[in-house]
Amino acid sequence: xxxxIAVGQVTLALRDMLFDALVADPGxxxxxxxxxxxxxxxxxxxxxxxxxxMVGIDPDASAANAAPARRARETTVPYExxxxxxxxxxxxxxxxxxxGVAVEALSKxxxxxxxxxxxxxxxxxxxxxxxxxxxxxxxxxxxVEAVKPAEFAFARLPALMVRAGPLRxxxxxxxxxx
Numbered sequence: 759x760x761x762x763i764a765v766g767q768v769t770l771a772l773r774d775m776l777f778d779a780l781v782a783d784p785g786x787x788x789x790x791x792x793x794x795x796x797x798x799x800x801x802x803x804x805x806x807x808x809x810x811x812m813v814g815i816d817p818d819a820s821a822a823n824a825a826p827a828r829r830a831r832e833t834t835v836p837y838e839x840x841x842x843x844x845x846x847x848x849x850x851x852x853x854x855x856x857x858g859v860a861v862e863a864l865s866k867x868x869x870x871x872x873x874x875x876x877x878x879x880x881x882x883x884x885x886x887x888x889x890x891x892x893x894x895x896x897x898x899x900x901x902v903e904a905v906k907p908a909e910f911a912f913a914r915l916p917a918l919m920v921r922a923g924p925l926r927x928x929x930x931x932x933x934x935x936x
Contacts, residue, residue, distance in 0.1 A: 761815075761837070761927045766887040768839045768898065768922050769797055769810060771874035776808055776843075779863035785855050808856050810920075811842040818924040836924030842905065844915040857916040861902065869897035870922055898922040 773795045780786050780793035794807025818836035845856035876885040905917040 760890070763887055763890045764837075764925055764927050765812075765815060765839055767873045767890075768870070768925060769812070769841065770880075770884055770888055771870050771872060772841065772920065772922065773797055773810060774874055774877065775863060775867065775870065776810075776860055779859050780808070780856065783855075783859045783862075786859055789852055789855065791852070806847055807845075808860060809844050809846065811844065813840040813842050813919070815839055834926040836926050838921055838923030839925055841920045841922070842917060843920050844917045846915055853916050857918065860918060864900055864902045864918075864920065868900050870900055871897050896926065898925060 777793055777795040780795065786793065791806075796805075796807055796809045798809050798811055816838050818838050843860055845853040845860070847853040847856070874888050876888045880888065899922070901921040903919040903921070905919050
């Protein structure tokens with residue numbers, strides 16, 4: 759299993775969940791605008807829609823605090839993936855609608871199904887990442903937090919912090935050096 763593929767799967771699964779929620783939301787349907795959920799590197803201004811920004815990948819605290827004997831028996835390393843979710847629109851009301859849809863979707867589904875399913879609308883690289891061996895096939899818990907303006911320059915936008923974990927990735931085999 760690859761950590762890079764597993765992180766890609768988390769990002770794509772969250773993107774797909776939020777896109778489906780926007781498409782189905784009656785409030786968003788009233789805008790007449792297409793649903794848009796983008797994945798961007800931090801610092802790239804996205805334009806219109808919901809945007810997921812990678813903020814961090816950290817070892818899951820529960821594993822780091824486990825007894826040494828338990829850690830030695832583990833065959834996977836758990837990580838927590840943190841993404842910043844922002845909503846941007848020319849009309850502030852539309853950004854607020856998008857954040858409302860995101861909060862509702864994340865509240866209804868506190869677990870993110872893994873791995874995500876490939877869709878006909880996926881680009882080739884997205885479909886390849888979704889079907890590759892990455893994350894263990896166990897749902898990830900989602901924790902949603904408010905963003906404090908002092909934490910991120912993007913906090914001028916409606917924003918949420920989304921943490922997904924524990925993302926389990928197989929540990930590499932240890933080969934003794936002789």
